[in-house]
Structures are given as C-alpha cells and as structure tokens.
Amino acid sequence: MSQPQEIADLVDLDHGMIARKIFVDEDIYRLEMEHIFGHSWLFLGHESQIPQAGDFFTTYMGEDEVIVVRGEEGKIRAFLNSCAHRGAKVCRADRGTTKAFHCPYHGWTYDTKGRLVGVPRRKILYEQLAAESTHLREVGRVDSIYGLIFGNWDVDGPSLKDYLGDMLFYLDLMFNRMEGGVEVVGGVHRWTIDVNWKIPSENFGGDYYHLPMTHAAGIDLGFRNPVTNNGYSIAAGNGHSFGAELGGAQQGKTVQSEYTRFVEKMREQVAATRGAQYNQFIPIGVGNIFPNLSFMDTMRFRSLRLWQPKGPSRIEVQSWCLVDRALSPELKEAARQQYTLAFGPSGMFEQDDGDVWTSIQETLKGARGREGWFNYQMGLGREFPVSEKFGKEFPGTMGDTLMTEANHRAFYRNWLKLMHADQGECEEEAAPSVSPKEVVQ
Amino acid sequence: MTVETNSTGLWEMLEKTYRREVILLQNRRFDEWLALFSKDLVYRVPTIAVAAQGDTLSYELEELSYYEENYVTLSERVRKVMHPQTWAEQPGSKTRYFIQLLDVLEDEDNNVHAVTNFLLIQNRPGLEQLFCGERHDVLKQRQGSDFEIARREVLLDRPVLGNQGLSIFF
Numbered sequence: 001m002s003q004p005q006e007i008a009d010l011v012d013l014d015h016g017m018i019a020r021k022i023f024v025d026e027d028i029y030r031l032e033m034e035h036i037f038g039h040s041w042l043f044l045g046h047e048s049q050i051p052q053a054g055d056f057f058t059t060y061m062g063e064d065e066v067i068v069v070r071g072e073e074g075k076i077r078a079f080l081n082s083c084a085h086r087g088a089k090v091c092r093a094d095r096g097t098t099k100a101f102h103c104p105y106h107g108w109t110y111d112t113k114g115r116l117v118g119v120p121r122r123k124i125l126y127e128q129l130a131a132e133s134t135h136l137r138e139v140g141r142v143d144s145i146y147g148l149i150f151g152n153w154d155v156d157g158p159s160l161k162d163y164l165g166d167m168l169f170y171l172d173l174m175f176n177r178m179e180g181g182v183e184v185v186g187g188v189h190r191w192t193i194d195v196n197w198k199i200p201s202e203n204f205g206g207d208y209y210h211l212p213m214t215h216a217a218g219i220d221l222g223f224r225n226p227v228t229n230n231g232y233s234i235a236a237g238n239g240h241s242f243g244a245e246l247g248g249a250q251q252g253k254t255v256q257s258e259y260t261r262f263v264e265k266m267r268e269q270v271a272a273t274r275g276a277q278y279n280q281f282i283p284i285g286v287g288n289i290f291p292n293l294s295f296m297d298t299m300r301f302r303s304l305r306l307w308q309p310k311g312p313s314r315i316e317v318q319s320w321c322l323v324d325r326a327l328s329p330e331l332k333e334a335a336r337q338q339y340t341l342a343f344g345p346s347g348m349f350e351q352d353d354g355d356v357w358t359s360i361q362e363t364l365k366g367a368r369g370r371e372g373w374f375n376y377q378m379g380l381g382r383e384f385p386v387s388e389k390f391g392k393e394f395p396g397t398m399g400d401t402l403m404t405e406a407n408h409r410a411f412y413r414n415w416l417k418l419m420h421a422d423q424g425e426c427e428e429e430a431a432p433s434v435s436p437k438e439v440v441q
Numbered sequence: 442m443t444v445e446t447n448s449t450g451l452w453e454m455l456e457k458t459y460r461r462e463v464i465l466l467q468n469r470r471f472d473e474w475l476a477l478f479s480k481d482l483v484y485r486v487p488t489i490a491v492a493a494q495g496d497t498l499s500y501e502l503e504e505l506s507y508y509e510e511n512y513v514t515l516s517e518r519v520r521k522v523m524h525p526q527t528w529a530e531q532p533g534s535k536t537r538y539f540i541q542l543l544d545v546l547e548d549e550d551n552n553v554h555a556v557t558n559f560l561l562i563q564n565r566p567g568l569e570q571l572f573c574g575e576r577h578d579v580l581k582q583r584q585g586s587d588f589e590i591a592r593r594e595v596l597l598d599r600p601v602l603g604n605q606g607l608s609i610f611f
Contacts, residue, residue, distance in 0.1 A: 094600075096493025187488040187503025191602035217524035221517065255517055316601065321505060340509045341517070345606035346486075348521050354605035355529040362567065 004420045007031075011416055013409050016377035023196040023374075024364040029312035036291050036418045037062030039154040041163045043293040043306055044068045044078060046320070047147040048183035049095065054112060057095040059318065060308045061151055066139060067091050067101070068149060071112045078139035078151045079114045085133060094188075101136075110136050146175035147182060148304075166395035167240035167289065174284045174297045177266055180325035182302070185336050189319040191345040195357040196364075197292055197309040198415075200317075203353070204286055204294035204305075205241045206233040206407025209378065214356050218348045222254035223341075231402035232280065233379075234386055236395060239414025241407035242287025242295075249285050250298035250342060257334035260299045262327075277390045288407075290414050301339035313361050319344055376412075379404030443546035443554050455555055455580070456542055458588050463538045466610060471519040474610070475512075479581065479591040484510040486595040486611060507607060508595075522608055529608040534565040536609055540576075553580040553588065559595075563609055570603040576611065 010019035022028050042061045045068055049057050056069035058081060065081040081089050088105040100117065101110045109118030114136040119126065140155040150160050161168065175182055203210065211227040212219065219226055231245035248263065267282035283297040296303040305319035321339040323332045343350045363369040379399045383406050386394040399406040465474040486508040492501040522530050539560040546554040561572040579592035595611040
C-alpha cells in the first residue's frame, strides 16, 4: 500500500465517501508521518511559555519529540530530543531553563543552538567526528504568528503565512482583539484517547451536527444553548476550516461569568469599527488548522489543542487555555475556570467526545469494521464563496447551513494533496537531509 | 501553624469520615457526597509539570488544573455525571477507592489538616484505569461531631492522564 492511486481510490470527495481503512491502516499512517507531519507547519507552543533566553519546553512533531528553546540572542529553535551520538534523550523535562543539554549516556553536551560543545575526552578518543554527529538534528524552519510558534521539518515549501493563507483573515479576528495579544495560562492538559488523529481534527474543523446528540447532557444542563443552524461552516483553503455559530459558541445560562459580557462588548466594538457583518465572527468559533491544531474561541474561553498521533489508533491530547494579556486577573481566572469546566479531560463536553470517538476506533479493529466507507455526504453541492454572503474581503467557501460536512471534505481534499494522491502521480524519493559522509575534525 | 495531634479520637473520626465518603462515591450517592463539603469549598487537582533548572528536575504544580472547583461548580459536575445522556457514564463507572490516612495536624483555628494516600481503580465497559496520588484536605468541625471538607487539593502521581478523560471524582 504505497501507490498514490490506491490512496486516491480510498477518498471519493465527489460522492462524499471515505474508506474506513485510512483511519486504522499502519502503512497509511506511516505515509502520513512522512508526507503530512514531515512537511506541514506544526504547532509547537506559545512564545509566552519561553520568555527568556535559555527557556525551553518539549513537545512532539508527529511522533518525534522535540525541544523548543529560546537561544541567547532571543531566537527560537527546535531540535529532535535525541543525542547525535547514539540516541538517548538529552532532555527529560516538560519545561525549564538551561544553558546546555547534557546527554546522560556518555556526557555529550549541546548548547541552546543545538551545537555540540562538549565531548568527554574528545582529544584523546576522537580524531574526527562525522558532521552529522556535531549537532542535534534541527527542525528545518521555526516561525511565529500572534506568538504561536510553528515548526516545519521541511526547509522548502510555503512560508507559515502562505501555509495559513486565507485562514489568517479569520485568525486575526481571534488573536488580535486586544493590545498585547494573547498568552497561555501556565500548564497543559494532557490525556490520551484511543482514536485516530484525523477523527477529532475533522470534528473540530466543522462538525456542528454532533452537538445535539453527543453533548445532549451539556445542553440540557444549560452549559450551552440548544443548537440551531444559525451560523456558517467555512473552509479557508489548505485544509483549514471552522464553524462560526451566530452569537458565539458556548452560550448558555448556567454558571456564566463576566468573561461572556466582555466578549459581547468586544463584538460591539469590532462591529462598530468594521461593519455589522463582523457580528458573526466575534468570537470566531471552533475550528482546525491542518493537520491537527484545533481551536475554540467561545463566549466563555479560548483554547488550543493538538491531537498528537501515537500510532494509527491512539492520540495524546495537549490542550492550552489562552487569555488576552491585557485582561484583568479576575477575567483571566474566569476564562480559565470556564475552560476547565467545559473542556480538558474533566470537561463537561470533552467527556462525551472521548467516549464516542473511542467506540469508533474499536469498530475499526475487526476485519469487517475496516472494510467499507464512512459517509461525508452532508451539504454536497451546497457550497459557495463566503464573499457572496459577507462581502468581498471575506475569503474561503461556506455551506448554506452551520451543519454540513463541507469542512470535513476540505480537510481530506488537502490530505489527498499532501499524500500525493490527488493526481495519481508517483512521488519522488525524498533526498536525505544530511550527508553522513562529510567529516570534520 | 499546624501541630501534630495525638488524639486518637480525631484519627478515628477522620477515618470514619473518609470511609463514609468512599461508600457514597462507590454507590454513586453524589448528592450526599457533596454534603460532605463546605459551601465555601476550594477543590483543586492541578496539572503537574516536570521542570528543569539546569540539570535539576522537579515536579511543579501549574496554574491550569484538571479540576478547579467551588461548591457550585462541583455540584454542576455532579449533575452532569448523573445525567442520563452523559455517554461517558452510561453505564456508570465502577469505582474502587482505597484511602489511607497518613497524617493529621491541627491549626490554631481548630481546623484539621489531613493527608491521605488514594488509589482509585475505575472500570467501565472497554476501559480500566487507575489513579493514585495524595489528597491534602482542610476540614472544619461542624456542630455536633462530624467534619466538613473546606479545602481539597489532589496531587496525582501521573502527569498524563490515561484513557479518554475524567468522569470520576477524587
């Protein structure tokens, strides 16, 4: 299973049918790790996590653990957390501050630029060291926007801005609301779910249809309003998408906080300066940046999360709460508490998603369960440019109702492109990134 | 300032309070479980990071929590867990709590500070998971002789939670 044509046969977007196999097959997963996670801009964390030189945190790009560190001159870099000698982890912390990374195996030492600066008994024991072995493997490109740090193993390909493309117009409405931008609350929610990474990604990308049933309890208890079709699901290109519910997501009377009133005021301000159609987009809603960075911009809080793949049938979730830097401590606390109540592993809404998704992956275990197709037909043929509805500065395409599977199809359209399966051509062998034949003294 | 207490009476009363709590939780008598807590309750289960200062690694409590509750929000969580359309608790999880009282101190306001080990084994169809850690409670004596829990901080031993999430209480 490596022929692009075979993969193309598994995804029929014209009829809205996708083969169950792509959510469980080991070979397809390995190809994803190369073609998608090896060449996309992947979210690493927020600059507010590493304000000073020497600050670092660890995270994953695909299944590769990386150290993200701010160097002495302030520049942020990322490295594979694996000694260039023979592979031991050079960092075992989640976060911290350091001048150097020491390997506990043989004592090789790297500075915060990833360069090998210490080798015990080097003069006696080594005449030459292969160039490959004189630095930690560096993530090809690291760039930030709104303080969000992204990394890409690939040194070629679109810039971060071009990769985000038309989605930037909408992300700007989420991140640029107040002077000083956003910061993350200290700490990350981390938990595992036995599900393929694409299932939560496509869900957050625009699955409003599941809200009334999966989250029936949360709605009944008043933590959000009953779901209507008032709103729009928008695909912004490159697999990025979101759903904007009129009035904002997570409205509801139960345990309301002052943060809600604050968002309402924000909305009034933006609508007054830019036009009434912006009412639809403050807050922006719930969405996904391809491949696996989901966000929630709601009436009660903002959150970012990564669905980190651990094999085809498991993920580890990393979830952050974001607040505007300029907010008062009381409003920051309110947003943090509201986020924890609704999302994160104990969250009223998160609890039920996990249960439902896990059951999907269980059905894919058996031979019959992995045959056949999933249905993504909703809203086929009912998409049109957003500019027709909201004005020419609004990019992307939308469905005519909030509930649609147009965003899911947009996700897989981009998936096919990256898997080199959209034209049925064979991909070229990727050139090795470092030549081990070079040698330095 | 807290001081050790030699009062075996106090230990016995606390053991009794905690055993009763286990019975209530295991039998899903959550409304009665809520009644064990003060109306000005602070209930927190912080996330924990492994932090490095140079080569020295330590566990640090973070601002973000798995539970960050007052009496009202904890009551809302109970309502959620008991709701018939909470799929994560249909059927209700079987929970088995093992609580061990480790240390009892009193402060000058006659509040009791209790430290307990806990081991919670949760079973439900298709899922078994285990939680363990330490609970730090501050208890106040009510009229009569029983205690109410005014403050609880739960320190979990495992920083990344296992499967699917939390629909149980510590």
